[in-house]
Each structure stands twice: as structure tokens, then as C-alpha cells.
Ligand SMILES: Nc1ncnc2c1ncn2[C@@H]1O[C@H](COP(=O)(O)OP(=O)(O)OP(=O)(O)O)[C@@H](O)[C@H]1O
């Protein structure tokens with residue numbers, strides 16, 4: 001479980017996210033949704049400590065992550081995997097080296113064992129055999145999948161995905177959603193995923209937090225979201241005019 | 250005021266860079282890779298510049314001392330002194346600031362805007378140390394070697410020019426090259442070079458590291474990297490010369 005308690009983050013004096021308290025459960029896919037610019041990425045980076053929060057605190061299980069010092073955080077970092085919005089694969093390394101990078105950092109085992117783990121992770125994301133390709137030679141969907149493989153290399157307890165499906169066609173997007181969902185239940189991870197894709201919400205939104213202009217506006221599940229009468233949330237969900245009218249009837 | 254914050258930011262970054270590496274083996278691997286990048290890739294340009302620099306230096310010195318009373322070997326001596334003391338360490342370092350500095354800034358900057366630095370941090374890596382530390386060490390080893398080669402080539406260039414330009418007898422020039430040699434001057438040149446190498450790599454890495462924004466900012470950062478490291482090289486050149494030579 002991961003919990004944000006009254007988290008606030010400011011840039012140059014303005015609150016980008018404000019007083020957010022929310023819990024993310026283990027074993028299911030937790031979604032943070034909201035418009036572009038609403039503060040999803042900033043919130044996620046606060047959770048993982050890439051941004052220091054200005055107020056409030058972040059808890060992993062029952063330990064206060066915000067108050068930890070650098071070396072204490074490091075042991076928790078081993079248990080975190082993160083997929084960045086653009087993939088963030090290391091340009092100068094090939095696929096295998098990218099996925100092996102966290103293993104090289106924390107495993108003291110032989111190359112053969114690491115390679116086995118790399119191949120296992122690549123198989124999980126359906127990319128067996130692309131070991132020698134450079135990131136520049138991959139398609140957008142492949143980049144995201146390699147990034148997922150790298151994120152799960154150390155078998156993390158906590159998985160963070162920043163818009164894993166943005167910029168992908170609906171079919172590939174669905175595949176990635178399913179992949180993240182399956183990995184989450186298989187390894188009983190606490191997964192947090194940013195999205196503004198309604199398909200993802202309806203597929204795997206078991207615990208949803210809707211962020212509106214930096215504030216937590218609504219929480220619920222994928223079943224509840226369609227029944228909600230929250231105006232801003234409905235505005236976000238029903239972008240299509242026709243569906244909106246249909247809903248209002 | 251802004252300068253103070255900037256300096257503070259730089260010092261904070263350097264404190265991170267100079268920390269103990271997270272994983273020695275990976276750090277050492279980076280050092281070797283960077284030595285290859287900086288050293289081998291810069292050899293060509295250093296070669297060409299040094300040869301021509303020495304040749305021009307010899308011809309100009311000879312032209313300015315076109316006096317029958319002035320012994321020819323003094324030209325060789327003057328070329329050697331200015332090559333060792335100033336031209337090789339400073340000019341070549343300035344060229345490297347342009348070549349290596351802009352590459353470092355755009356490499357680190359691209360990693361910043363594409364969140365690769367965040368990816369390192371999330372894995373628990375001290376990114377400043379891992380990315381910039383190896384570059385500083387590599388340049389501090391490779392640049393002095395390049396300067397030694399440059400000094401040698403510059404003198405060869407000067408000597409070669411005496412055949413072509415017919416300004417002074419080649420053997421007179423050669424004996425001038427060997428006159429009144431003070432080994433300390435080489436030491437002085439190398440100290441300068443190492444300081445310049447640290448400036449080039451750390452300042453350029455810094456420019457890339459602090460980028461906020463997108464690809465456009467990467468371009469700006471690499472320009473700034475070249476300008477700032479060149480200015481600092483000139484300043485430290487004066488400072489070190491004052492400290493070490495007088
Ligand atoms: N490092 C920063 N410095 C200043 N402002 C920032 C910084 N990072 C984000 N912001 C601002 O915070 C706000 C929220 O940004 P954020 O990236 O969290 O949006 P998002 O919800 O992830 O959007 P998207 O769906 O487009 O990725 C934006 O207005 C952005 O300009």
C-alpha cells in the first residue's frame with residue numbers, strides 16, 4: 001500500500017498539486033486520471049521522491065518515505081519500478097543492457113543469471129529476442145514494453161506507470177493495459193498508473209483517483225465512475241457531445 | 250543575486266558529482282568509455298590544429314625578428330616556449346571546450362528532457378555522479394595526453410615550416426628547440442590542462458543537468474556550455490599563470 005497524506009507541491013510559488021490525500025492498494029491497478037496538465041506526473045513524481053513534497057508526506061506501507069534520508073530511500077528504491085511517459089530508455093544502451101541495468105546495480109550474480117532474468121522479463125512483455133536492438137530502432141509500443149520489462153526486472157513491490165498507453169493505437173494500448181494488470185496480480189504489486197485514456201479506465205480502473213487542477217476531485221472504481229454525477233468528472237469522461245446528451249437524458 | 254543562486258546550484262551539483270560511486274564497476278566502465286569518446290574522437294582535430302599552429306607560430310616569430318643580428322635558434326626557442334606555456338594547453342583546451350563541451354551538454358541535457366536522469370534516480374543511482382564523474386576523470390587523464398601530443402606536433406609543425414617558408418635554417422631551429430629547457434614548464438602546462446579539463450566537463454555537464462523543458466533548451470544549453478567553459482578557461486589561465494609562473 002502507498003498513501004499520500006495532504007501532499008502539496010509548488011513550483012515558483014503556485015500550487016501544482018494541493019492537499020492530496022489518497023490511498024493506493026496492493027494487488028490491483030490504481031489509476032490517477034485527469035486532463036493534460038492537471039498534475040498527474042507531478043503527483044507520481046512526488047510519490048516516488050523525484051520531487052520533494054512541500055507539505056504533507058508519502059507513506060510506503062507504514063513508513064514515512066518523505067522523512068527518509070538518501071541511503072534509507074535507496075533500499076526502498078530497489079523495490080520500485082517506474083515506467084516514464086516517454087519510456088526513458090537509455091539511448092546509448094541496447095535493449096538487453098537497458099533491462100539488465102537495474103540487475104547490474106543490485107545483483108552480484110553472474111552474467112548468465114542476469115541474462116536469464118532479462119530474457120524472462122522480455123518474454124513477459126512479448127519481446128523475446130530483441131536483445132540487441134537499440135532504443136532508436138524500436139517502435140513506440142516496443143519502447144513502452146521494454147521500459148516495462150526494465151521496470152519489473154528487480155521484481156518490484158511497487159510499480160509506477162506514467163501514461164503507459166499514451167500515443168499508442170487502441171489495440172496496442174489495450175494490450176499494454178492488460179499486461180500491466182496481469183503483472184500486478186501475478187506478482188501482487190502495488191501498481192499506480194497515470195492515464196487520460198478512458199479505455200484504460202474502464203478496463204483496469206479498480207481504484208481511481210480523479211485529479212482536477214491539482215486537487216483530488218473524486219475517487220471510486222470503474223463501475224462507480226459511470227454513475228457519478230460529479231460535473232468536472234463527467235466533463236472529463238464524456239468528451240463526446242453525443243454521449244453527453246445521451247447521458248443527460 | 251541570480252549569479253549567487255547559480256553558483257550555489259553548481260556547488261550542490263558538484264557535491265553530488267564528487268560523492269562515492271554507487272557501483273564501482275559500472276563507474277569504471279563509464280570512465281573507459283568516456284576516455285574513448287573524448288580521447289580518440291578528439292585526436293584528429295588536435296593533430297591538425299597543432300601542426301598548423303606550430304607552423305604559423307614559427308613563420309610569424311621569424312617574420313617579426315627579421316634582423317640579421319638575431320640568431321636563428323632563438324626562433325626555435327621562442328616557438329617551443331609559447332607552445333608549451335600557452336598555445337598547446339590553452340588553445341587546444343578551448344577547441345576541446347567547443348567539441349567535447351557541447352557534446353556533453355547535449356548528451357546530459359537530452360537525458361534530462363527524456364527523463365533518463367529520472368530513470369537513473371528512481372533506480373537509486375546518483376545520476377550526477379554516474380553521468381558527470383566519469384567524464385571529469387576521463388578528461389583529466391586524456392586531455393593531458395592530448396596536450397603532450399599537441400606540443401610535440403606543434404614543434405614538428407614549426408620545424409617543418411622552416412623547410413617550406415625558408416625563414417630560418419632548419420637545424421638552427423632544431424637547436425633552438427633544445428635550448429634552456431625547464432621541465433617545470435611541462436608540469437605547469439599539464440596542471441593547466443587538468444584544471445581546464447575539469448572546467449570543461451563539469452560546467453558542460455552542469456548546463457545539461459539543470460535543463461528544464463524540451464529539445465530547444467538542449468541546444469541553448471550546449472551553446473552556454475561552450476561559452477561559459479571558454480570564459481572560465483581564460484580566467485583560470487590568468488589565475489594559474491599568476492600562481493604558478495611568477
Ligand atoms: N518542473 C516543473 N517546474 C514548473 N512547473 C512544472 C514542473 N513540472 C510540471 N509543472 C507544471 O505542473 C502542471 C502539471 O504538470 P504535469 O506534468 O503533472 O501534468 P500531467 O497531468 O502529467 O499532464 P499530461 O497528461 O500532459 O502528462 C503543469 O502546469 C506544468 O506546467
Ligand SMILES: [Mg+2]
Nearest residue numbers: 040041085163
Ligand atoms: Mg504527465
